[in-house]
Amino acid sequence: MQYIPNILFILALAGGVGYFIKNIRKVIRNIRLGKDVERSDNKGERFKNMARIALGQSKMVRRPVAGILHIVVYIGFIIINIEVLEIIIDGVFGTHRIFAFLGGLYDFLIGSFEILALLVLIGVIVFWIRRNVIKLKRFWNPEMKGWPKNDGNLILYFEMVLMTLFLVMNATDLQLQALGADHYIKAGSYPISQYISPLFNGMSETSLLIIERTSWWLHILGILVFLNYLYFSKHLHIMLAFPNTYYGDLNPKGELDNLKAVTNEVKMMMDPDADPFATPDGNQEEGEPEKFGASDVMDLNWVQLLNSYTCTECGRCTSECPASQTGKKLSPRKIMMDTRDRLKEVGDNIDKNGSFIEDGKQLLNDYITPEELWACTSCNACVEACPVSISPLSIIIDMRRYLVMEQSAAPSDLNNMMSNIENNGAPWPFNQMDRLNWNNE
Amino acid sequence: MSETVKVPTMAEYMAEGKKPEVLFWVGCAGSFDDRAKKITKAFVKLLHNANVDFAVLGTEESCTGDPAKRAGNEFLFQMQAVTNIEVMNAYEIKKVVTACPHCFNTLKNEYPALGGDYEVMHHTQFLKSLLDEGRLKVEGGKFKGKRITFHDPCYLGRANNVYEAPRDLLRKLEVELIEMKRCKKNGLCCGAGGAQMFKEPEPGNKDINVERTEDALEIKPDIIAAGCPFCNTMMTDGVKSKEKEDSVQVLDVAELIANAQDL
Numbered sequence: 109m110q111y112i113p114n115i116l117f118i119l120a121l122a123g124g125v126g127y128f129i130k131n132i133r134k135v136i137r138n139i140r141l142g143k144d145v146e147r148s149d150n151k152g153e154r155f156k157n158m159a160r161i162a163l164g165q166s167k168m169v170r171r172p173v174a175g176i177l178h179i180v181v182y183i184g185f186i187i188i189n190i191e192v193l194e195i196i197i198d199g200v201f202g203t204h205r206i207f208a209f210l211g212g213l214y215d216f217l218i219g220s221f222e223i224l225a226l227l228v229l230i231g232v233i234v235f236w237i238r239r240n241v242i243k244l245k246r247f248w249n250p251e252m253k254g255w256p257k258n259d260g261n262l263i264l265y266f267e268m269v270l271m272t273l274f275l276v277m278n279a280t281d282l283q284l285q286a287l288g289a290d291h292y293i294k295a296g297s298y299p300i301s302q303y304i305s306p307l308f309n310g311m312s313e314t315s316l317l318i319i320e321r322t323s324w325w326l327h328i329l330g331i332l333v334f335l336n337y338l339y340f341s342k343h344l345h346i347m348l349a350f351p352n353t354y355y356g357d358l359n360p361k362g363e364l365d366n367l368k369a370v371t372n373e374v375k376m377m378m379d380p381d382a383d384p385f386a387t388p389d390g391n392q393e394e395g396e397p398e399k400f401g402a403s404d405v406m407d408l409n410w411v412q413l414l415n416s417y418t419c420t421e422c423g424r425c426t427s428e429c430p431a432s433q434t435g436k437k438l439s440p441r442k443i444m445m446d447t448r449d450r451l452k453e454v455g456d457n458i459d460k461n462g463s464f465i466e467d468g469k470q471l472l473n474d475y476i477t478p479e480e481l482w483a484c485t486s487c488n489a490c491v492e493a494c495p496v497s498i499s500p501l502s503i504i505i506d507m508r509r510y511l512v513m514e515q516s517a518a519p520s521d522l523n524n525m526m527s528n529i530e531n532n533g534a535p536w537p538f539n540q541m542d543r544l545n546w547n548n549e
Numbered sequence: 550m551s552e553t554v555k556v557p558t559m560a561e562y563m564a565e566g567k568k569p570e571v572l573f574w575v576g577c578a579g580s581f582d583d584r585a586k587k588i589t590k591a592f593v594k595l596l597h598n599a600n601v602d603f604a605v606l607g608t609e610e611s612c613t614g615d616p617a618k619r620a621g622n623e624f625l626f627q628m629q630a631v632t633n634i635e636v637m638n639a640y641e642i643k644k645v646v647t648a649c650p651h652c653f654n655t656l657k658n659e660y661p662a663l664g665g666d667y668e669v670m671h672h673t674q675f676l677k678s679l680l681d682e683g684r685l686k687v688e689g690g691k692f693k694g695k696r697i698t699f700h701d702p703c704y705l706g707r708a709n710n711v712y713e714a715p716r717d718l719l720r721k722l723e724v725e726l727i728e729m730k731r732c733k734k735n736g737l738c739c740g741a742g743g744a745q746m747f748k749e750p751e752p753g754n755k756d757i758n759v760e761r762t763e764d765a766l767e768i769k770p771d772i773i774a775a776g777c778p779f780c781n782t783m784m785t786d787g788v789k790s791k792e793k794e795d796s797v798q799v800l801d802v803a804e805l806i807a808n809a810q811d812l
Contacts, residue, residue: 362658362709435755483753487703488703509622512620525616533611546586
């Protein structure tokens with residue numbers, strides 16, 4: 109009988125971690141639905157970017173208020189997780205504060221956890237106020253209605269509850285230590301919860317025990333639930349920010365990739381000795397010419413798909429976007445959210461059917477409209493603004509490529525521009541032979 | 550603008566068996582747009598003044614393909630690129646300078662993978678290097694003390710991290726260089742990039758160039774300096790829409806330097 113808590117704990121832990129791993133494998137599988145793109149070069153620079161941007165939060169502090177609060181929550185989150193290690197060991201072996209033997213160091217650790225917990229709590233409350241009371245514009249864009257808005261708040265509530273439970277657990281532990289209750293050895297320092305502790309003055313040992321144990325259990329179960337909530341929310345950035353900044357584009361922001369398939373065809377067209385019956389690309393499946401550009405998530409590359417899972421919908425991109433600022437439909441954040449939502453839909457389809465069965469939908473039109481795509485000025489403000497190296501622009505360009513090269517569906521002004529380039533080598537209807545006339549005017 | 554400066558073409562150089570120090574890539578706007586042609590002429594005067602041995606491709610130049618690529622037409626872009634590269638490689642071009650950040654970005658970043666590897670400079674970078682080498686003299690002249698703000702072209706700034714060359718040149722003019730609240734990395738686009746120059750904007754509640762012009766007018770400049778023919782057009786239109794064209798001029802950095810010296 110005495111081992112029931114241990115067994116329950118191990119079951120909860122295994123279930124929580126197991127379900128999480130199962131879902132993460134889905135995320136990885138979905139990301140791998142994307143096309144290949146070479147990002148295994150320049151490992152040194154990539155590590156540096158990851159250290160600076162993800163670990164060092166260098167881009168977060170561009171907006172100091174949100175940035176500094178975010179760093180507090182981020183450091184708190186990481187460091188308080190050391191405590192989770194102790195909780196897990198205690199849970200599995202039925203011990204209590206197993207690390208207490210560390211003495212002064214333990215006091216220091218617990219003390220710092222408490223201070224961080226309070227700071228996290230304050231940070232999260234300020235975040236909540238920014239979203240719901242001050243109503244910062246970027247949290248109230250059209251794409252933030254419904255689930256995205258609730259998702260953001262739910263995460264904040266989670267963190268508030270977890271931090272409160274942690275402090276209540278310590279406060280009652282402190283009372284139990286004072287009462288000399290079994291197991292509750294005198295250990296740790298409690299710079300914050302010592303002020304909560306008086307709330308429990310005069311309670312019986314049993315009541316204190318119930319509150320302490322309940323807080324302990326809810327805290328660890330809450331962490332496991334939160335861990336598994338990540339997959340269903342926008343919050344995966346706490347992990348994916350690292351690979352995402354590592355695999356980010358290292359080229360100058362102005363550089364767009366040159367489509368290889370097009371290069372091959374152009375070379376054939378320009379080369380008088382080319383074999384007209386040769387397949388443009390050796391590794392291509394016969395009879396199925398490669399699709400140009402992207403109309404669905406499988407046409408994007410895996411980094412773009414990783415980008416979509418990493419986006420935490422902060423909206424810095426959209427608030428910097430010139431099109432969004434002037435009332436156009438385009439929102440770079442929505443491009444990322446749509447890509448992720450469609451990718452999840454495709455993933456669910458695969459889960460259900462074993463492999464993807466045509467569902468009559470695609471990213472283009474069903475999620476992202478041409479009107480949004482054509483409003484982009486390719487100015488890279490969104491790419492510059494993103495704190496975790498996401499490029500909404502690369503998706504926009506790939507979708508424009510599909511519209512133009514597969515569907516000839518460019519706005520008529522652009523078609524004029526392109527036929528001018530084709531016919532006279534300039535976007536306007538001037539003769540190439542007049543290129544030097546400016547010198548004689 | 551009475552006296553014409555001799556502008557040699559690569560074909561003429563080739564016929565004489567010579568190679569210029571640098572190819573001046575004029576670009577479509579610089580060749581055909583009435584406003585941008587003035588920038589071209591101002592830059593040519595500065596090149597001439599600094600005794601730079603340069604040539605242009607003239608009728609052998611064709612659009613780099615930038616607007617086609619940004620509009621999604623990779624075919625047309627690569628056709629243009631391959632044709633241009635063939636011409637430039639035939640002339641064994643090593644160094645290119647252009648007054649258009651869009652040409653600059655495309656030539657510098659997107660041509661190498663297609664076989665066109667050149668040292669590419671924006672004209673503000675090139676002028677800065679002439680200044681550093683002592684070949685070009687930049688002095689205050691008539692703009693001394695004027696309030697001037699520089700609008701960062703996206704394809705020069707964010708796209709290629711060139712922020713200081715144009716500003717260094719303006720400082721040399723002894724102007725009062727003032728910054729808009731959104732500048733450099735955070736600069737707001739003029740609204741022309743990504744092939745927007747050639748189409749009507751999508752429905753919205755404001756034009757981007759007006760939004761950007763408001764940024765500039767807020768700090769009360771005498772002159773808005775630009776480094777891109779498209780930004781120049783957009784900002785000029787913006788200033789007109791605010792009926793400020795009598796008090797605020799929009800000028801390219803090259804024009805400012807040339808005009809300061811009354812070239």
